[in-house]
């Protein structure tokens with residue numbers, strides 16, 4: 001056996017006495033538990049180094065504290081315990097603790113009409129911090145949906161009207177002929193453009209829950225045009241109808257989401273951003289909205 005003591009560089013004094021805002025590790029692989037699912041995740045774990053004379057923090061102590069995440073369902077209370085462990089193991093060195101967990105939540109989504117279902121993944125980031133003894137937890141969730149341009153729809157309708165005028169000029173209207181025309185290419189001579197769009201929801205939570213699935217469901221219900229998984233023709237037709245009934249500029253989508261998020265008691269504040277990856281342009285249409293709950 002080797003009787004030598006292992007050198008501990010972290011315990012040395014720093015040559016430059018300077019506190020640091022965040023020191024830790026990024027991209028630590030670990031499993032977490034959300035809604036009964038065990039998910040692959042990566043964690044960024046850190047503390048402030050307030051003792052500017054200390055050479056370094058103790059990375060292994062942060063790493064080992066993350067074990068709690070693997071063993072219990074993820075809740076704000078669990079996140080707080082992990083952060084408290086970060087601080088307890090860095091007494092005299094650190095006042096603030098930080099944890100970010102990135103994962104992909106998998107949800108099984110039913111088709112709109114047919115008895116089918118498929119999996120959809122939602123990028124989720126959970127950020128927690130214990131700063132000046134105040135605990136904060138935030139969620140970032142991306143939701144993908146379809147948006148059909150209301151202006152383009154109106155312009156397409158006008159072209160369809162014009163085609164009708166051209167095709168039926170001086171012709172007495174007959175139900176059968178009109179029905180056939182409506183089912184022909186002339187009956188839909190122009191189509192509005194639509195695009196795959198994404199909503200980036202960044203919410204500050206209050207309370208004891210981590211309402212990830214509730215927020216995804218609320219956002220998708222507010223938009224009405226969530227992207228689909230398994231799709232048969234009947235589902236595609238229902239999706240076309242949903243798009244026609246939910247024509248949306250990016251401003252409309254942002255307003256819908258704003259109203260939906262405000263209804264959640266679990267949310268203290270939010271910043272949302274919607275991105276419509278335009279098919280009309282090579283650039284995106286983007287809208288943002290912020291809100292903070294008034295506690296007065």
Ligand SMILES: Nc1nc2c(ncn2[C@@H]2O[C@H](COP(=O)(O)OP(=O)(O)OP(=O)(O)O)[C@@H](O)[C@H]2O)c(=O)[nH]1
Nearest residue numbers: 007008009010011023055056057058059060061062
């Ligand atoms: N502070 C710090 N440690 C690093 C860095 N890169 C790698 N490490 C290593 O992280 C390992 C774990 O550090 P500690 O937690 O201090 O390990 P330890 O001293 O055996 O554990 P304790 O006795 O609990 O302090 C050490 O071997 C460090 O060399 C770095 O940039 N900063």
